[in-house]
Amino acid sequence: MEAMGWHWESFVFAIVAFVALFLLLRKFAFGPLFGIMEERKRLITEQIQTTEQNRLQSEQLLAEQKQAMQDVRKEAHEIIEQARSISSKQGDEIIGQAKTEAHRLKNEAVKDIENEKNKAISALRSQVSAMSVMIASKIIEKQIDEKSQEQLVEHYLKEVGGKQ
Template structure:
């Protein structure tokens, strides 16, 4: 194998010229494009991370809003239940007082009717007693002496009752 210095120098000069040309016209734009691509990817990654953080924050916000809505719904249901219970109690109280009022009114009316019936019965009984007594007196009292005794006896009875 034979080694030639001239070919080595020529190859070295050709390599340096090629390296200079590639560096100037190929590697520069290629590295620039690769740097732009790296920046774009970096930007997209940071945007994706930011979007992910926003999504997580939004999900947490939605969870909180859902929990608040559930609590409000529970409060509304509980308030409705309490209002319903209060209204039921009021209705029962009103119904009881109305029933008591109607009962008292019926008792007063019954007492009044009873008193009227007793008064009517007494009146009729008194009238009947007077008629019976007058008929008996007419039959039994034929003389003045018997009539006077009967009047005295009646006055004593009336005087004793008073």
């Protein structure tokens, strides 16, 4: 049985060779290989975390931009409404001022016309009274008859009519 048998020396030698090979592989191959795999795992985990953080930041920035756009639109709408309100008020004020000014100018024109009319009437009265005095003095001076008086009155009335 020895030829086919089991040799404990070969078995021990195989186990010692296997353990030595395992230790060598562990020290020179498995250690660096597992280290590379761990490093790769760590890098992939970091990239996933960084990507997730970037995605969250992008979503937050997008939400902020949407809010900012809504705020800008709201502010623009308020500015437009305020401008409409102000322009409407200014238009009403301008129309009111124009009406007030037109009414004032009309009243001044009416007063000026009335003053000029009163001046004309006053001037006409003074001319008529001056003419009456002149006619009376001429009549007294000349002591003329009725026909001459009529001619004299007509003459002065023509003069008054010519002066107007």
